[in-house]
Amino acid sequence: MSRLAGAPAREAGPLVAPAPAALGALAGRVALTAGLTRLALAWAAGACGALAMPPFGILPALVVALVPAVWLLDGAATGSRRLGRRAGTLAAAAAIGWAWGFGYMTAGLWWLGAAFLVEADQFAYLMPLGVLGLPAVLGLFYAAGFALARLAWSPGPGRIAALAFGIGASEWLRGHLFTGFPWNTLGMALGQNLWLMQAASVIGLYGLTVLAVLACAAPATLATGARPAARFGPSLAALALLAGLAGAGALRIPAGPVPDVPGVRLRLVQPNVPQDARFNPRNREGILQHYLGLSDSATAPDRSGLADVTHVIWPESAFPFLIQRDPQALGRITAALPPGKVLVTGAARADEPLPGERLHFFNSILVIGPEGFVGGAYDKLHLVPFGEYLPGPADAVLRALGLRQFVAVPGGFTAGEARHGPALAVPGLPPVAPSICYEAIFPGTLASRRERPGLLLNLTNDGWFGDTPGPRQHFAQARLRAVEEGLPLVRAANTGVSAVTDPFGRVVGLLPVGAEGVLDRNLPRNLAESTLYARFGDVFFAGLLLGCLLLALGARHGRSRPLARGAYREEGPRSG
Template structure:
C-alpha cells in the first residue's frame, strides 16, 4: 500500500493482506488528468447517496478513493516546496471531487434554463457546470486542510472529516450560502439515523457521515487488525448506535395534534411556463378556487371543514393587493372562520423619486380581505430573484437577468432574523419561502419556540427531477432539528405535513394535482439540543477530529537525531 511520511514524502509500505491493497496503491499513484478524472468520478458516485436515491454505500464509494488519492498527493512536486505542493495537489483533488459530486447532484438545475429557453438556454452551462465548478473550491480547500494534518493509518479518516466538515459549513454560510446536498444528508433521509440531527444538526451529521463512509479506506492498509479493521468496525458501531438511538427516540404512535386546526394544502401543479403568463390569470385563479373547495372524503366536504387553506409560493401571476376583484372572489369563496395563507408577490407604494419595491411574501386573506400580518422573504435566491450587487449593472449589460421577471428584482424583507408570524387560529408560525428551508438553524427564531414551520415553495422550475425531492428532504430534516412540525405547500410538489420527528403524515408527490387534508401535529414541548446549542456541538466535533488527526501526525513525526539541536 502507498504510505506517507509525516513530512509529506511518499514511500511504499508492505502490502496489506487484503485484495484492496493493489487497488489503493494504483489509485494513490495516479497523476495529472487521470488523477483529476478519477476524483471527479468518485465525487459523482457520492451523489447517489443523496435524495431521491439515498444509497448510503455510494458515499463510501466516493470517499474511500478520495482517501487514497490524498495518500498520493505527496507525490506532487512544486516550486512552492514539498508541503505547499502537497496541499496544492490535495486542493486540486478536492476541487475535482467536489466538481463531480455537485455536477452529478445538481444537474437538474438545467431544467430552469429551459422554461424560457429563448432567453435563458444559452446560460445553461453556467448553471449546470459553472456553479459546481465554483462550489468545488470549497471541497478543494477542505481537502487541502485535511492534507495538512494527514498521516498514515487511521488518523487520516478524522483528518478528512475535519477538512470536509469545515468546507461544508463554509459552503452553507459564505456568499449568502448554498447548503444544498451537504454530505450529512446521506444520514438525514433515514428516519432513525436522522434523529441525531436533533442534537448535532446537519453539519454534525456531515462529520459522522465522512467518518463512517471513509473508514473502509483503511482496509487496504498494512499493519495489524486494529489498524486495518478498527475504523470500519467503529463506523459500523456508530451507525448502529445512531439507528438504535433514533428508533428509541421516535414514539410508536402519532404525536398529539393541535385541537381545532384542520389544514388543507393545495397543489395546483401548474406548469412553470404557464404560471407567470398574465393571460392565464383567470384560469389559474379558478383552478385554485376549484381545488380548494373540492370534496375529498365524506368527512371533508370542501372548505366548510377547513380552518386554514394554504396555497404555495407566488400563487398569482399578478399582484393580488392591486386586484380588488380577485381579492373579493377569494373572500367570497372562504366560509366564515376559514383563512387563506398564501404565497404572493407584493409591491410597496414608492416614495416620490423611488422605484417600486417588490417582495416575495406570505399573505393572509379572509372573507373581508387581507388580515393579520405578512412575511417578506429574507434570503433571496441570487440570479433567481435578484442580481448580486455591486455587479448587477455589469451583469445586465452582458444580458443577464434574474429568472423571475420582476423589474429590478425582489427586495429582501427588513427583518434581521426569522420572525414569528401570527396567524389567527394557529400556534406561532416560523415562515419560510422556497429554499430558505434548506438553511440549518435559520428557519425559526432563536427567541421563541414556534408551533409549526410553514414553507411555501414553487419547484415547478425543475420539473420531475431529483431537485424537488432533494428540496423536500432538506426541509423535512429541519423539522427534526427544531422539534417542530413542518407544513409545506408546493405548486408541483412535494406538498406535505411532517411531524417533529420527521415522519410524513401526508404527502402529494411531484406532478400530482390535488389537495391534502391533515390536522396539525404539536411541536415537542422541550426544545431540542440543536435549538439550544446550535452548531456548537458540531464545532466541538470538528475540533475533535482536527486534534485527533494532528495528534496522529505528531506521533508519526521522526525524533531528532541524538545530540541534534531542536
C-alpha cells in the same frame, strides 16, 4: 517485488504489515495516479457520492466516493516539486478536492438545467453556467477542505478524522459564505433516514456531515492499515457509530402518533400549474379559478371542501399579478372563504414607495380571511442569487449585457427585514416560522431562539425543475429542519413535494411530484421542549469538528513523515 517507480525509499510512510494484496494494490494504484488521470478518478469518485443523496439514498455510494478520496490524498505528496514539497502537496490535495467536488456537484445538481428551459428562448444558452459553472465554483470549497485535511494528514486512522475535519469545515463555509448554498451537504446521506436523522436534533446538518465522513471514509484503512487494530478498527467503529445512531434514533421516536393541535384542520393545495404558464398575466383568470376550485373540492363523500377545514394553504407566488393591487381578485377569494376560514398564500407584493423612489417588490406570504388581509405578512429574507435578483456589483454589468434574473420582476425582488421572533401571525394557528422556497435548506435560520414557534411553514415552487431529483432533494432538506427544531413542518408546493411531517420528521401526509390535488391533515403538536440544536445551534457540531482536528493532530504528532509515494508497493503498503 520491486518498488513502483518514482520515489526514494526514505520518503516512505511508516506503514507496516501489508494489507490484503488485491485491496492494497488497488489503493496503491489510486494513490500513485497523477495528472489528468488523478483528476478524472477524483471526479468520478465524487460523482458516485451523489447517489447517496435524495431521492436515491444509497449510503454505500458515499463509501465508494470517500474511500478513493482518502487514497488520492495519500498520494498528494507526489504533487509538483516545483512548488516545494509542502506547497506541492497542498496544491495536489486542493486539485483532488476540486475535481472531487466538481464531480459530486455536477452529478447532484444536473437538474438545475431544467430551469433554463422554462423560457428557453431567453435562458437556454446560459445552461452550461448552471449545470457546469456552479458545480465548478462549489468545487472550490472541497478544494479548500481537502487541502485543510492534508495539513493534518498522517498515515494511519488519524487521516480519516483529518478528512472529516476538512470536509466538515468546508461544508459549513459553503453554507454561509457568499449568501450560502448548503444544498446536498454530505450530512444528507444520513439526514434522509428516519432513525439516523434524529441525531440532527443535537448536532444539526453539519454535525451529520462530520459523522457521515467518519463512517464512510473509514473502510479506506482496510487497504493501508499497519496492524489489525489500525486496519479493521475504523471500519468496526464506523459500523458501531451507525448502529448507535440508528438505535438512539429509534428510541427517540415515540411508538404512536404525535398529538394534534386542537381545532386545526389544514388543506394544502398543490395546483401543478405548468411553470411556463404561472407567470403569464394572460392566465390570471384560469389560474385563480383553478386554485379556488381545488380549494373547495370534495375529497370524499363525507367531505364538502372548505367547510371541513380551518386553514387553506397555497404555494409560493400563486398569482401572476399583485393580489394587493387587484381588488376584484381579492374580492373573489374573500367571497369564497366561509366565516372563520383562513387562506395562507404565497404572493408577490409591492410596497408604497416615497416620491422619487423606485417600487420594491417582495416574494411574500400573505394571510387572507373573509374580511380581507389579516395577521400580517412575511417577506422572503434569503433570496436566490440570479433567480430572484442579480447580486451586488454584478447587477449593473449583467443588466448592461441584457441579462436578468429568472423571475421577471422589474429590478428583481428585495429582501425582507430580519426577524427576531415568529414572523407570521395566522389566526387559529400557533406562532408560525415561515420560509419561502430554498430558505428551508439553511439550518438554524428558520425558528427564533427568543420565541419558540409552533410550526415550520414552507411555501415553494419547485415546478422550475420538473420531475427530477431537485424537488425531492428540496423536500428532504426541509424535512430535516423539522427534526433539528422539534417542530412540525407544513409544506405547500406548486408541484411536489407538498407534505405535513411531525417534529420527528415522520411524514403524515404527502402529495408527490406531478400530482394535482389537495392534502387534508391535522397539525401535529411541536415537542414540549426545544431540541438541543434549537437551543445551542452548531455548538455541538463545533465540538465534533474540534475533536476530529485533535484526533488528526494527535495521530500526526506520533508520525514523523506523511504518507508518500514510496508507502505503496504493487501488493499494497510496503512493510517496515
